[in-house]
Amino acid sequence: MLSDLSGWAIAAVAVLGVLSVASGIAVFVVDSMARATFALLGSFLAVAGILLALDLVYLAVVTALMMTIEMAIMAVFMIMFMMNPAGLMPMTMVHNAKGSAVVGAGAFAVLAVGIWTIDWPTRSGEQPPDSTRQLGEAIMGSHMLVMLTIGIALFATILAGTVLATARGRYDRFGADLTARRPDDPVPGGLPR
Amino acid sequence: MPDADTLPEMWGVVPAALAVALIGVALGLVVAATDRAVLTGRAAGAAVEPLRASARLLLEQRRTTLAPDRLLWRLGCVALPTLALLSLAVVPVDGRTLLLTSADLVWFNAMEALLWAALWLVGWGPNSFHALTGGYRFLAQGLAYELPLMFALVTVGVGAGSLRTTDVLAAQEGLWFAVTMPVAFVVFVASAAAFAFWGPFAAPTAADIAGGVTAELSGVDRLLVEAGRAIFLGATAAMAAALFLGGDSGPWLPGPVWHLLKTLAVVAALVWIGRRLPVLRPDRTVEIGWMVLVPLTLLQALVVAVLVLTGFYA
Numbered sequence: 001m002l003s004d005l006s007g008w009a010i011a012a013v014a015v016l017g018v019l020s021v022a023s024g025i026a027v028f029v030v031d032s033m034a035r036a037t038f039a040l041l042g043s044f045l046a047v048a049g050i051l052l053a054l055d056l057v058y059l060a061v062v063t064a065l066m067m068t069i070e071m072a073i074m075a076v077f078m079i080m081f082m083m084n085p086a087g088l089m090p091m092t093m094v095h096n097a098k099g100s101a102v103v104g105a106g107a108f109a110v111l112a113v114g115i116w117t118i119d120w121p122t123r124s125g126e127q128p129p130d131s132t133r134q135l136g137e138a139i140m141g142s143h144m145l146v147m148l149t150i151g152i153a154l155f156a157t158i159l160a161g162t163v164l165a166t167a168r169g170r171y172d173r174f175g176a177d178l179t180a181r182r183p184d185d186p187v188p189g190g191l192p193r
Numbered sequence: 194m195p196d197a198d199t200l201p202e203m204w205g206v207v208p209a210a211l212a213v214a215l216i217g218v219a220l221g222l223v224v225a226a227t228d229r230a231v232l233t234g235r236a237a238g239a240a241v242e243p244l245r246a247s248a249r250l251l252l253e254q255r256r257t258t259l260a261p262d263r264l265l266w267r268l269g270c271v272a273l274p275t276l277a278l279l280s281l282a283v284v285p286v287d288g289r290t291l292l293l294t295s296a297d298l299v300w301f302n303a304m305e306a307l308l309w310a311a312l313w314l315v316g317w318g319p320n321s322f323h324a325l326t327g328g329y330r331f332l333a334q335g336l337a338y339e340l341p342l343m344f345a346l347v348t349v350g351v352g353a354g355s356l357r358t359t360d361v362l363a364a365q366e367g368l369w370f371a372v373t374m375p376v377a378f379v380v381f382v383a384s385a386a387a388f389a390f391w392g393p394f395a396a397p398t399a400a401d402i403a404g405g406v407t408a409e410l411s412g413v414d415r416l417l418v419e420a421g422r423a424i425f426l427g428a429t430a431a432m433a434a435a436l437f438l439g440g441d442s443g444p445w446l447p448g449p450v451w452h453l454l455k456t457l458a459v460v461a462a463l464v465w466i467g468r469r470l471p472v473l474r475p476d477r478t479v480e481i482g483w484m485v486l487v488p489l490t491l492l493q494a495l496v497v498a499v500l501v502l503t504g505f506y507a
Binding site for chain 2: 032034035038041057058061062064065068069071072073075076130131132133187188189190191
């Protein structure tokens with residue numbers, strides 16, 4: 001399986017893989033919310049680097065893009081829900097340390113054993129000249145149903161999360177019979193209404 | 194068209210990377226000088242001022258704060274100019290890019306998103322109230338314009354049928370994209386100014402919070418942040434000229450000169466207009482971004498998609 005890759009690509013994948021695991025471990029070692037967040041981001045960026053070394057540019061860049069935005073939004077959630085919103089003081093980042101360590105090590109062992117023992121099929125046909133186009137055609141063609149299902153599930157999760165998180169609903173904003181012309185918001189939005 | 198597809202193939206890897214970095218720094222200086230000229234109303238000396246200020250910051254001793262998160266602070270400061278230069282790697286120079294990927298537009302967007310996170314680090318690092326407030330203001334603003342910016346880039350990709358910037362240039366042989374995508378053009382340039390926390394989007398560094406993210410910066414750190422901001426504005430102007438104004442296409446003059454002239458025009462327009470607008474309050478940006486700009490950019494993408502189907506760009 002590895003024979004398709006050049007020497008430097010294998011080296012890059014190995015180094016980035018170690019880097020990704022190391023910063024993943026750092027998430028549980030550091031004592032500040034910001035450092036944990038950015039250690040996690042570093043881990044994801046290393047994974048994006050691995051995808052880049054495998055010449056899957058779109059997947060690599062989208063991984064970097066999405067994970068960065070995710071971590072930034074995590075920082076927003078930090079001020080919304082943490083007991084210490086600024087997070088400037090050291091705090092322990094670990095909950096249920098033993099359980100999560102067992103789960104993490106178990107998952108790592110299962111995946112590693114699986115990856116190295118499975119008899120992977122060899123490539124049939126040529127490598128496509130443009131993996132981005134091929135990916136797009138797969139998503140918009142044969143795998144559209146999967147992507148649509150995942151998309152709707154994610155969207156529903158976002159809505160449910162927001163509904164659970166917000167303390168104010170439309171009755172608070174527009175009155176009991178929803179007749180108020182202007183919403184009663186603690187912070188006015190940008191539009192004149 | 195040239196034989197080589199990328200700058201490294203033509204000049205070698207190290208010279209090409211150095212050349213792009215130099216172009217970035219030069220663009221940053223141009224932005225800073227234009228900004229200075231518009232602010233003071235005097236063109237004389239404006240070109241020298243950024244150099245003089247840079248030299249002074251290089252010599253200045255670094256101040257520090259009580260119990261800063263030094264690692265993340267330095268990381269954020271170094272990341273800003275680095276990411277600005279990396280975003281320049283997919284901007285075509287003389288019809289070629291430093292990096293030829295099949296997803297250039299997404300690469301550019303990813304660098305902007307990383308810039309977003311990096312500036313929050315600059316605000317977080319010094320363990321200072323004003324800097325942290327500025328960092329969170331920047332996060333809040335980013336939530337507002339990230340989506341419209343993505344749709345603006347998607348529109349370009351749909352029009353060109355490709356995410357490569359060189360293909361986008363080729364698709365504008367007949368007509369500039371700015372003609373059929375005016376909304377995407379304006380949103381792209383405005384969000385770029387916003388990602389550089391500059392002009393009307395400078396609330397993260399505003400005077401009401403004592404300079405915000407830049408409040409505790411001094412010496413080399415301040416130089417890195419200011420340089421990153423200027424280089425990113427320059428890189429975006431070059432990208433806007435390539436994506437919407439036909440890049441290096443034009444009569445009589447050679448291609449790179451046209452691209453340079455268009456980039457300078459975008460910089461001049463951006464600074465001239467941006468410095469005449471008041472600073473937007475960060476709590477006002479999300480509703481405008483999501484209730485006005487997202488529908489507008491979606492509509493723009495729809496119009497372009499219909500035009501593509503009718504064979505308008507073929």
